[in-house]
Amino acid sequence: MLSYSAAIPLSNDALARLTDLIRARRAERRCRWRRLSAGRQALLVLAHLRNGDTYTRLASGFSIGTTTAWRYVQEAVDLLAALADDLQAAVTRAGRLAYAILDGTLIPIDRLADQKSYYSGKHRRQD
Numbered sequence: 001m002l003s004y005s006a007a008i009p010l011s012n013d014a015l016a017r018l019t020d021l022i023r024a025r026r027a028e029r030r031c032r033w034r035r036l037s038a039g040r041q042a043l044l045v046l047a048h049l050r051n052g053d054t055y056t057r058l059a060s061g062f063s064i065g066t067t068t069a070w071r072y073v074q075e076a077v078d079l080l081a082a083l084a085d086d087l088q089a090a091v092t093r094a095g096r097l098a099y100a101i102l103d104g105t106l107i108p109i110d111r112l113a114d115q116k117s118y119y120s121g122k123h124r125r126q127d
Contacts, residue, residue, distance in 0.1 A: 041075075
């Protein structure tokens with residue numbers, strides 16, 4: 001089997017923050033031994049989330065089992081989800097912004113001053 005290295009376009013702060021979260025969770029659960037260190041687990045998770053690497057590729061690249069790779073990703077995603085705002089806080093924050101992009105969806109917009117419909121630059125409808 002061939003292995004490869006990949007670059008992840010993220011800052012070291014993102015890796016350090018996720019590593020600290022994983023390390024604290026392991027201390028809370030009193031885990032004695034894991035196949036990967038907290039830093040390597042964070043790198044595995046960021047490779048999956050940012051590059052979309054499959055669990056099979058991650059498992060072979062980090063010399064662990066596919067199920068272990070899946071479990072490590074799920075554990076870290078749960079930790080990151082706990083940091084996210086709840087729906088009410090997210091709506092309040094979005095209400096103060098000039099615009100919000102949700103899930104990368106392109107949403108048609110209209111301008112009231114002009115009766116002609118406008119859409120984002122990627123979508124244009126013929127009237």
